[in-house]
Amino acid sequence: MRNLRTAAIATATAMTVTLGGVAAASAKDAATTTADSVVFAGEQDGDKASSEVSSDGFAGLSSNNGSSKFFDDEQDPFFATDAFGKEIDVAAVPQWARYWIDSTVVAGIGALIGLVIAGFNWAAFNGIIKMPAL
Secondary structure, eight states: OOHHHHHHHHHHHHHHHHHHHHHHTTTTTTSSSSOSSSTOOOOOOOOOOHHHHHHHHHHHTTTTTTTGGGOTTTTTTTOOHHHHSSSGGGGGGGGHHHHHHHHHHHHHHHHHHHHHHHHHHHHHHTTOOOOOOO
């Protein structure tokens, strides 16, 4: 079990380092770079800062105004062709939709890591992978 924990920690550390590099790369000024993808595109002109998103949203929830206070563009429509079509237009994708897309990607990466860890654990439990004795 100790080796499984070590493997899980090593995997989590590797993913943190990998996603840290992605976050740093996406933090570039959006006006100077052309986005090839909406995933981790960073803040666009007119977006709320992420600290304002969370503070306004939780203030709205605590005052029983609902979760519509998180973003200012909740009424803006989202068209999948703007995010995933032939011609990507990051500026046309609302901030709330970009947050959902980024969250879905992070959740998918976490699911894949969990699948790898579960597969390794299953293989070790069934004797397919021999674990060295400590």
